Structures are given as structure tokens and as C-alpha cells.
Amino acid sequence: MAWNHHRHLELYYAVSGSGAVLHTFNPRLHADQMAYIANHANDQILFFDLSFLTQVQALAQRNQSIKTYVALTDRAHMPEAHSLPNLHCYEDLLDAETDGFQWPDLDETSASSLCYTSGTTGNPKGVLYSHRSTVLHCYAAALPDALLGSAKDTILPVVPMFHVNAWGLPYMACMVGAKLVLPGPWLDGKSLFELIESEGVTLSAGVPTVWQGLLGHAESHRLGFSTMTRTIIGGSACPLEMIRSFDEDYGVQVIQGWGMTETSPLGTTSAFKGKHLHLPKAQHHAVQAKQGRGVFGIEMKIVDREGAELPWNDQSVGDLMVRGSWVLRAYFKDEGGSPLVDGWFPTGDVARIDADGYMQITDRSKDVIKSGGEWIGSIDLENIAMSHPAVATAACIAARHPKWDERPLLIVVKKTGAEVTAQALLDFFEGKIAKWWTPDDVVFVSSIPLGATGKMLKGELRQQYANHLLGEVAANA
Ligand code: AMP
Numbered sequence: 001m002a003w004n005h006h007r008h009l010e011l012y013y014a015v016s017g018s019g020a021v022l023h024t025f026n027p028r029l030h031a032d033q034m035a036y037i038a039n040h041a042n043d044q045i046l047f048f049d050l051s052f053l054t055q056v057q058a059l060a061q062r063n064q065s066i067k068t069y070v071a072l073t074d075r076a077h078m079p080e081a082h083s084l085p086n087l088h089c090y091e092d093l094l095d096a097e098t099d100g101f102q103w104p105d106l107d108e109t110s111a112s113s114l115c116y117t118s119g120t121t122g123n124p125k126g127v128l129y130s131h132r133s134t135v136l137h138c139y140a141a142a143l144p145d146a147l148l149g150s151a152k153d154t155i156l157p158v159v160p161m162f163h164v165n166a167w168g169l170p171y172m173a174c175m176v177g178a179k180l181v182l183p184g185p186w187l188d189g190k191s192l193f194e195l196i197e198s199e200g201v202t203l204s205a206g207v208p209t210v211w212q213g214l215l216g217h218a219e220s221h222r223l224g225f226s227t228m229t230r231t232i233i234g235g236s237a238c239p240l241e242m243i244r245s246f247d248e249d250y251g252v253q254v255i256q257g258w259g260m261t262e263t264s265p266l267g268t269t270s271a272f273k274g275k276h277l278h279l280p281k282a283q284h285h286a287v288q289a290k291q292g293r294g295v296f297g298i299e300m301k302i303v304d305r306e307g308a309e310l311p312w313n314d315q316s317v318g319d320l321m322v323r324g325s326w327v328l329r330a331y332f333k334d335e336g337g338s339p340l341v342d343g344w345f346p347t348g349d350v351a352r353i354d355a356d357g358y359m360q361i362t363d364r365s366k367d368v369i370k371s372g373g374e375w376i377g378s379i380d381l382e383n384i385a386m387s388h389p390a391v392a393t394a395a396c397i398a399a400r401h402p403k404w405d406e407r408p409l410l411i412v413v414k415k416t417g418a419e420v421t422a423q424a425l426l427d428f429f430e431g432k433i434a435k436w437w438t439p440d441d442v443v444f445v446s447s448i449p450l451g452a453t454g455k456m457l458k459g460e461l462r463q464q465y466a467n468h469l470l471g472e473v474a475a476n477a
Contacts, residue, residue: 001025001048001056004161004182007072007090011047012161012170016112016131019104023114024162027052028452029124035062036123037116040333047072047090050079051185057083108132114332115164117261118453126332127261129165136297137264137326138171145271146295147203147232147255151177154199154227158183158192158206159235163453164265167205167234167257178203189217200227207235207454208242212392215245225250232257232269234291236455237361237379239386243288247281258291258361262345264326268292268300268359289383290360291351298324300359301344302351314354317362317375320347350377367458369398369408376408376437378458384432385410388425390418395448395456396439399469408439409468411461413448440469 002008015022023041025034027049038046038059045068048056056069060083069084071077074091112131116124142149149155149172157169157180165171173180181199183192192214196204206214211233218224231246234257246252259265270292276284294300302310302318310316321344328345330338339345350363362368362377369376378396385394392415399409414420422442429438443465449457 001027001046001052002072002162003049003051003185004157004166005049005072005184006182007047008161009170009180009182012113013174016134017103018101019106019110021111021114021128024165026116026160026162026452027055030452031055031058031062033124034059037126038063039065040123041065041114041116041126044068045070049073049185050077053079053082060084106131108135113165115261118451118455125335127328128332129264129326133264133326134165134168134171137168137266138175140295140297140326141168141172141266142176143295145293146266146269147172147205147257148230148271149173149176149178149203153178153202154181155179156181156183156192156196156199156201156204158187158204158210160453164259164261167232167259167265169205187213189213189215193217193223196228197226202227203230203232204228205232205234208233208238209236209393209450209454211242211246215242215250218250219245225252228252230255234258235453237291237383238289240285240289240383241387243285244281244387247285254288256288256291258349258359260347262328262339262347263298263322263324266295266326267298267322267324268294270358273356287358290354290358292359293357294322294324294359297326298322300353302353307341312353312355312357314352314360317350317352317377319365320349320351320359320361321345322347350375364458367397369396370406371401371408371436372404374436378408380433381408381410381429381437381439384429385412385425388420388428390414390420391425392416392418393448393456395458395461397458397461397465399440399462400466401440401469407469408437409465410439410442411448411465412442412444413446414444443468 042065046066047070049072069087070090072090075089078089109130111128112134113129116126141147155173155178157166159166230253232255238256243254246254256270259267268291270288270290276287301321304318310318323344348365349361350365351359351361353359381396382394385391393413395411396408398406401407425442449460451457
């Protein structure tokens with residue numbers, strides 16, 4: 001349970017390389033989920049950062065399997081007061097050892113690491129990765145049209161090492177011999193900007209919400225990046241405006257990536273094809289706004305509700321299925337039975353795919369807005385809203401409607417100091433989408449709830465605002 005730093009990196013290699021399983025543990029989860037996960041995984045030794053001491057002490061009260069606790073620090077920083085049984089100091093443990101450890105020869109199909117899904121519905125499920133799948137995933141991630149790793153790069157994974165293996169970057173950076181820069185707990189815009197500049201970062205990776213802070217800092221202080229040329233953005237849809245700003249204001253190319261805990265995680269990246277290179281910038285950005293083409297080793301298809309395969313025509317929208325060498329076969333301990341359908345993993349994402357094979361997520365299937373029997377993709381609507389200069393963040397949810405069952409409702413956080421009316425925002429959609437996709441109303445809020453992995457918690461928004469339009473319809477009747 002740790003931030004991205006050198007001791008965490010040592011554990012990535014030392015734990016798995018010694019034949020044990022590295023279970024990366026997300027400290028942002030709810031205490032109940034933490035307790036469930038540690039018991040379910042039968043964790044034995046918990047390595048943790050002192051900033052998580054409170055969470056770890058609470059977890060210790062509810063867990064029997066963890067026999068040893070190790071604080072990731074040196075002797076001088078060990079806590080004086082704590083309630084943990086059998087607490088060790090990481091640096092003391094290392095000092096007591098020689099460099100002569102005999103690394104075991106492991107079967108490539110043995111387990112190397114374990115990660116739990118975010119578990120927004122029900123209990124989190126574990127995904128156990130093998131050494132083989134991790135290495136194959138790493139080869140694919142390093143490919144030129146995937147994450148393009150090179151020994152010439154200085155790579156900054158802001159994406160946490162406690163979730164989805166930090167998109168494989170701790171492995172990929174070492175495989176290609178890149179310099180790796182780790183941000184620790186300092187993820188605000190100012191700290192990240194200074195780190196990028198002082199370490200000469202060329203390639204960074206993070207979720208859109210973190211990059212919003214970085215761009216906000218750069219914009220308000222009129223700063224530019226002197227070494228960073230590429231950034232990988234994934235975890236949730238990257239707003240078009242962020243792609244444009246990185247490119248036109250800062251000369252940084254966004255590579256959007258899509259993946260899941262269940263896919264190790266890399267599935268697709270939005271790298272250009274040769275035919276795109278000479279297109280105008282706006283068309284570049286449209287390509288980057290898609291989640292992209294499958295990296296070699298991953299196959300995709302979209303299917304309708306009956307399971308029939310849909311064409312790759314950029315129009316048909318269906319459930320996204322994937323398969324490949326680093327896609328799970330079953331959840332840890334066979335939780336929930338086999339998730340596969342004829343060998344394909346149903347991702348729970350809804351997408352379209354164009355003739356060039358670029359996939360675009362339109363929604364999580366549970367977030368799709370079903371208006372009069374037709375689907376409306378909330379991500380398209382959020383993208384448009386977020387390209388309005390007054391909008392910082394937007395979430396589009398399904399609100400109940402007496403006639404259409406559900407209609408889109410836009411929840412918006414305005415940029416600091418910016419003003420816009422609900423009507424002006426709704427007018428902004430005109431001509432950009434089919435008229436019937438236009439949201440029925442806008443609710444302005446001061447913040448949108450985020451989950452433990454930086455994704456918008458639309459379930460919470462739905463609980464709060466699902467009846468918003470019913471009141472409105474009643475009032476207008
Ligand atoms: P997790 O297992 O926590 O990484 O969550 C995986 C889910 O995150 C996917 O199934 C998608 O719904 C979402 N996701 C990841 N990357 C993207 C992306 N680039 N665009 C839209 N959604 C994404």
C-alpha cells in the first residue's frame with residue numbers, strides 16, 4: 001500500500017522475482033473493501049507508506065491473515081506510537097541481508113502479481129497475473145504504436161503503482177532501459193510540473209483528472225514543457241479539449257490508452273497511422289479522442305444484445321469484447337464463475353469501431369442512457385460540454401423521464417471564475433450532435449465525486465439526480 005517511489009519499485013521486482021505474489025493495494029478504497037480484499041487475497045506481509053498508517057491500523061483490526069507489517073521507511077522515521085503487531089522497518093530489513101540472494105527459477109505460468117478491480121458494484125474481484133502474461137504485456141506496451149518506450153526516454157508514471165500495475169510502466173521502463181521518475185505522493189499540478197522539468201521527463205502517463213491539475217498550473221503561470229513530448233492518458237475518456245490544449249498550447253502529443261485491470265491493463269492506444277500525419281490538427285485530435293487500435297496481442301469485437309457481431313463502420317454501437325494473451329481467463333478464486341463468452345471477455349464497455357480499427361468507448365454499459373429505446377452515449381456529450389471554455393468537468397447521467405424512460409442530464413463543474421448559463425451550455429450542443437441527444441437540463445455543482453481510481457462516480461450522481469427531470473416535467477405540466 002504505497003505511493004509511486006523507489007521502494008515500491010524494488011517490491012515490484014523483489015516480491016515477484018522471489019517467487020511470492022505482489023498484491024498491489026489501493027489505499028483510496030473504503031475500509032470495508034480493504035478488509036474484504038486483504039482477507040480474500042490471504043495477504044501475509046503488508047508493506048506500507050507511513051502516510052497510510054491510520055488505514056493500515058484499521059485494517060489490522062479486521063484481518064487475521066497478515067502476520068507481518070513493514071513500514072517503507074528508514075529507522076529514523078519509524079513511528080513511535082502505533083498499534084500494529086510485528087512491525088518492521090524496511091531499510092533495516094535490507095541492511096540485514098547480503099547481496100547474494102539466489103533468485104529462484106520460476107515457471108513462467110506461476111503468479112507474479114495480483115490486483116483487484118475497482119468494485120463499483122459489488123465486491124472487488126481479484127485478477128492474478130502470471131510472469132508470462134506480464135512479460136508479454138510489457139513487450140506489447142513498448143511497441144512504437146503502443147507506449148513507444150525507449151532507452152532515450154525519461155518516463156514519469158503518475159498513474160499509481162497500487163492499481164493496474166501502473167499500466168505496466170515500471171516493467172516497460174526497465175525492459176527498454178529508460179530512466180524512470182517517480183512522483184511519490186505529490187500529485188498536484190505544481191509538484192508534477194517541477195518534477196517534469198527538473199528530471200527532463202519526455203513521456204508521462206496519468207488519468208485525465210491529474211492532468212487537469214497540471215495543465216491548470218501551467219496555464220495560470222504561463223509555463224511550457226521543455227522536454228516532455230508525449231503523454232499517455234487513460235483510465236477514463238480523455239476530453240478532446242485536453243488533447244487540443246496539450247498539442248496546440250504545449251506541443252505534447254496525447255496518446256490515449258484504454259484498458260482494464262482484467263486486461264493487464266493495456267488493450268488499445270490511439271497512435272496515428274501514416275495517412276493521418278498530414279491531416280489538419282482538428283482531425284488529428286479526433287483520432288486521439290478515440291481509445292484507439294488494439295495493440296498486437298489483443299483482439300476486439302463489438303456485439304449487439306443477442307451477441308451478434310457488429311460491423312466496424314464507426315456507427316454501430318455495441319458491447320466491447322476482447323481476448324488475448326494478457327486478458328484474464330477467470331477472476332481470482334474463480335469468483336463469479338467463468339466471465340468469458342465463447343473465449344471472449346465482455347468488458348462492460350460500450351463502443352464503436354471504425355474501418356481502420358480505432359475503437360471509441362461511448363459508455364460503461366451501466367451508464368448508457370436509454371431514451372425511448374435508443375442509446376445515447378454519455379461520453380460524447382461530456383466531451384462536447386468540456387470543450388466549452390467555462391466548463392472544468394462534466395458528467396452526463398441518465399435521469400428518469402415519464403415519456404422517454406431516461407433522458408441525458410448534464411452535471412457541470414465550472415472553471416474557477418467562469419460563468420455560463422444552463423441554456424447557453426445546451427445551445428452549445430447545437431449542430432454537434434443529433435438534436436435528440438441534447439441533454440434536457442444542466443445542474444451546476446462544486447465538485448463531481450471521484451472513485452478510488454480517479455473515475456467519476458456516476459452511480460452516486462444518479463442516486464442524487466435521477467429524479468431531477470421528474471420534478472421539472474411535473475412543474476412544466
Ligand atoms: P480499471 O480496471 O479500474 O482500470 O477500469 C477499467 C475501465 O476504465 C474500463 O473498462 C473503462 O470503462 C475505463 N477506461 C479505461 N481507459 C479508458 C479510456 N481511455 N476511455 C474511456 N474509458 C476508459
